[in-house]
Amino acid sequence: MDTAFESETRAVFDRYQREQENNEHIFTRLVSLIDEEYFGFNPGGFAGLNVLDAGCGSNANASYAFLEKGAAKVTSLELGEEWMDCAARRLSKFGRKSELIGGSVLNLPFGDGSFDFVHCAGVLPHTANPRKGFDELARVTRPGGHLFITIIGTGNGIFYRCINHLRELYASDAQFRQAIDNLDGRTAKEALDWLLAVKSQNEPPFLKGEDGFFRSLFDDDLFVTLRDRFQAPTYHEFAFTEQQIRNWYAENGFIDIRRVSRYTKGFENLRRFLAPLYLHYDHPLARFWFGDGCIQMIGARN
Ligand SMILES: C[S@@+](CC[C@H](N)C(=O)[O-])C[C@H]1O[C@@H](n2cnc3c(N)ncnc32)[C@H](O)[C@@H]1O
Incomplete structure (x- = not known):
C-alpha cells in the first residue's frame, strides 16, 4: 500500500x-x-x-x-x-x-x-x-x-449531517470514540437489557410485544455498517x-x-x-x- x-x-x-x-x-x-x-x-x-x-x-x-x-x-x-x-x-x-x-x-x-x-x-x-x-x-x-x-x-439530508457531526466527535472525543469502537451486538444487548429492565420496573408496556420489537431494531449487521462511517x-x-x-x-x-x-x-x-x-x-x-x-x-x- x-x-x-x-x-x-x-x-x-x-x-x-x-x-x-x-x-x-x-x-x-x-x-x-x-x-x-x-x-x-x-x-x-x-x-x-x-x-x-x-x-x-x-x-x-x-x-x-x-x-x-x-x-x-x-x-x-x-x-x-x-x-x-x-x-x-x-x-x-x-x-x-x-x-x-x-x-x-x-x-x-x-x-x-x-x-x-x-x-x-x-x-x-x-x-x-x-x-x-x-x-x-x-x-x-x-x-x-x-x-x-x-x-x-x-x-x-439530516442523516448525513448527523454522521458528519459525529465523525468530528469521534476524532476529538476519546470517550465517544471508545463507545463506538466497542459497539457490537453484545454491548448493545447489555445496554438494551438495562434500559428495558428499568422501564419495566417503572411502567407497564404501552403495546403488547413492544420490548421485543424495540430489540429487533438493532443487530450486529447495523453496528458493523455504522462503525465504518466513523x-x-x-x-x-x-x-x-x-x-x-x-x-x-x-x-x-x-x-x-x-x-x-x-x-x-x-x-x-x-x-x-x-x-x-x-x-x-x-x-x-x-x-x-x-x-x-x-x-x-x-x-x-x-
Ligand atoms: C465500503 S467498503 C466496500 C467494499 C465492497 N465493495 C462492498 O461493497 O462490500 C470500501 C472498500 O474500499 C477499499 N478501498 C479504499 N481505498 C481503495 C483504493 N484506493 N483502492 C482499492 N480499494 C480501496 C477499502 O479497503 C474497502 O474495502
Whole structure:
C-alpha cells in the first residue's frame, strides 16, 4: 500500500468485512444485493462476462455474486494482500474463474478496455482522489462494457449531517470514540437489557410485544455498517452532485448513463424501515433524510 492513510483505511474495513464474512445472514444479504434487474440487465445477463470488482472488500461479496450468476471470470481487487485469505474462503470453489489481486483503484494494474463489467461499490468516497479513481475505472472498461459505481452525494439530508457531526466527535472525543469502537451486538444487548429492565420496573408496556420489537431494531449487521462511517479515515460525503457524476461518465465517453436504485431486502434491524427511502431516493422524505443519498450509477462505454 502506498500511504499510511491507505493502510489505516484497509485495517478499518478488514475488521468489519471479516465479521460480515463470518455471519451467514449478513454475507447472504450482501450477496443478494447483486441482481441483473437492478443493473437494467436481462436475466442471465452476467453469464460469460469478464468482471472487475474494484475495492471488493475482504469478503468480496459482490465477486461471489457475479460468479454465482455465471460470470466467466471475476477479478477481485483490494488494497494490499492481507485480505486474500478471507475472500478465498468463499471464492476458492470457483477455481480459476476467480482471481485476487492487490492494488489500488487510483492506479489499476490492467490494460485499457480489459473488462466487460466494472463494479466499484462504496470505494471511491474512501480514496484520496475519487475523480482519479473514476477515470481509472473508466479506462479499464471495454467499449460496449458497463461501469457501475456508488458514491455518497451532496445534499443536506439530516442523516448525513448527523454522521458528519459525529465523525468530528469521534476524532476529538476519546470517550465517544471508545463507545463506538466497542459497539457490537453484545454491548448493545447489555445496554438494551438495562434500559428495558428499568422501564419495566417503572411502567407497564404501552403495546403488547413492544420490548421485543424495540430489540429487533438493532443487530450486529447495523453496528458493523455504522462503525465504518466513523472509523474510516476519509468519507467524501458531501463532495459530489448527481450531475457531476453524470459528467464524469460523459467526459469518459460513456452513454446510457442511469442512476439506479433497489429495494434492499433482508435487513433484520431498523434499516428495514429505511428501505423505501433507498428505493425512492427522489421522494421528499428521502431527500429530507438522505439529501442526494447514495448515488448508484451505471453507464455504457461508447
Ligand atoms: C465500503 S467498503 C466496500 C467494499 C465492497 N465493495 C462492498 O461493497 O462490500 C470500501 C472498500 O474500499 C477499499 N478501498 C479504499 N481505498 C481503495 C483504493 N484506493 N483502492 C482499492 N480499494 C480501496 C477499502 O479497503 C474497502 O474495502
